[in-house]
Amino acid sequence: MKSSSAPRPLRIHYSEAFCLPSGPETVTKSRLVAQAVRRHLPSVEIVAPAPATKEELLAVHEASYLEKVFGADGGSTALGEWSEPLLASILATTGGVRDAVDEALRSGRSGSLSSGLHHAGRSYGTGYCTLNGLALAVVRALERVPSVGVLDLDAHCGGGTADILAQDPRVRLVDVSVSSFDQWTPSDPRRHHLRIVKRPDQYLEAVDEALGRLEGVSFLIYNAGMDAHGEAGGLEGVDTAIIRERERRVVAWAESRHVPVIFALAGGYRWAGLTLEQVADLHLETVKAFAA
Numbered sequence: 360m361k362s363s364s365a366p367r368p369l370r371i372h373y374s375e376a377f378c379l380p381s382g383p384e385t386v387t388k389s390r391l392v393a394q395a396v397r398r399h400l401p402s403v404e405i406v407a408p409a410p411a412t413k414e415e416l417l418a419v420h421e422a423s424y425l426e427k428v429f430g431a432d433g434g435s436t437a438l439g440e441w442s443e444p445l446l447a448s449i450l451a452t453t454g455g456v457r458d459a460v461d462e463a464l465r466s467g468r469s470g471s472l473s474s475g476l477h478h479a480g481r482s483y484g485t486g487y488c489t490l491n492g493l494a495l496a497v498v499r500a501l502e503r504v505p506s507v508g509v510l511d512l513d514a515h516c517g518g519g520t521a522d523i524l525a526q527d528p529r530v531r532l533v534d535v536s537v538s539s540f541d542q543w544t545p546s547d548p549r550r551h552h553l554r555i556v557k558r559p560d561q562y563l564e565a566v567d568e569a570l571g572r573l574e575g576v577s578f579l580i581y582n583a584g585m586d587a588h589g590e591a592g593g594l595e596g597v598d599t600a601i602i603r604e605r606e607r608r609v610v611a612w613a614e615s616r617h618v619p620v621i622f623a624l625a626g627g628y629r630w631a632g633l634t635l636e637q638v639a640d641l642h643l644e645t646v647k648a649f650a651a
């Protein structure tokens with residue numbers, strides 16, 4: 360399980376099912392990230408995950424909600440009108456995070472080009488998030504390790520993850536945001552940490568503080584949102600150099616402690632004028648740090 364001795368190249372999860380021909384970044388950008396990985400990081404293996412199943416999702420979502428997500432009553436998603444391809448995308452991206460857990464338990468590091476996860480609660484979807492693949496990944500990891508940390512550095516708070524997992528004493532929830540959207544209330548100071556950063560010069564210090572709150576976890580799930588970047592929808596002044604350093608610090612933290620770690624892409628948008636290719640290039644920073 361020692362990541363420092365990982366003998367094989369980084370293996371991450373993605374399939375064509377993740378993407379639709381059009382729609383929000385959540386269902387369109389990962390194809391471009393995969394292309395960028397193949398172009399710039401040819402040693403990284405990209406493998407197709409097994410889609411999430413209704414049965415395993417019962418560990419993190421209400422049965423009645425899952426029925427709707429799977430198409431009952433006309434279907435329900437947080438990404439617009441229900442369709443078979445959209446459901447397939449949601450199940451593939453959710454399964455990618457779960458498969459990343461298995462790979463990281465073998466090799467030390469993995470990830471999935473998944474987004475649209477952390478706002479989904481036990482019985483609802485919101486903010487482009489229909490199913491909470493982070494929570495599913497936590498459940499998967501807890502089958503093999505005693506404790507799991509979720510580090511959520513997406514621009515927005517991970518209220519859905521907290522809705523599902525806040526009461527589990529084996530789970531540490533650590534969240535640094537630059538927006539109060541989906542804010543949640545930490546109820547256990549030993550296991551919960553939420554900080555909303557308002558100044559770019561405090562961002563990396565807040566990341567260090569967050570990492571300090573993860574000390575002792577035996578597995579780390581990193582929601583690596585790029586929407587904290589000022590040009591990708593986040594906090595003005597948080598630039599690519601800061602994001603690159605953020606990714607380096609997260610990986611170095613896990614590496615130095617021999618904690619298996621996985622990433623998910625999470626947010627990253629064209630709201631401030633970036634092209635989808637530029638958004639994908641930001642996400643490539645996460646894969647680069649994990650591949651280093």
Ligand SMILES: [Zn+2]
Pocket residue numbers: 513514515584586625626627
């Ligand atoms: Zn976000």
